[in-house]
Amino acid sequence: IDLRNAATIPLSEELQLLENYLAVMRARMETQLEIRIDCDEAAGPVPVPPLFLQPLIENAIEHGRSASDGRVRIELS
Numbered sequence: 001i002d003l004r005n006a007a008t009i010p011l012s013e014e015l016q017l018l019e020n021y022l023a024v025m026r027a028r029m030e031t032q033l034e035i036r037i038d039c040d041e042a043a044g045p046v047p048v049p050p051l052f053l054q055p056l057i058e059n060a061i062e063h064g065r066s067a068s069d070g071r072v073r074i075e076l077s
Helices: 011-032 053-063
Strands: 033-037 072-076
Touching: 011 033, 011 053, 053 072
Parallel strands: 033 072
Antiparallel strands: none
């Protein structure tokens, strides 16, 4: 996905970029990271700013650790 001159990209591509990031984070955090993404396929072509989800998820991972068990649970819908 070429983002150099893109003002928007389809949501489906944004979610693929997010999945690439999450693959790395899952490898680093192993069982400490639980994430569920529920997105209607009909929303796939909707234009969104590129890389707008990753900082939100990064922040949730950084600051969303459970005090009781140290896990991070994120739901994106």
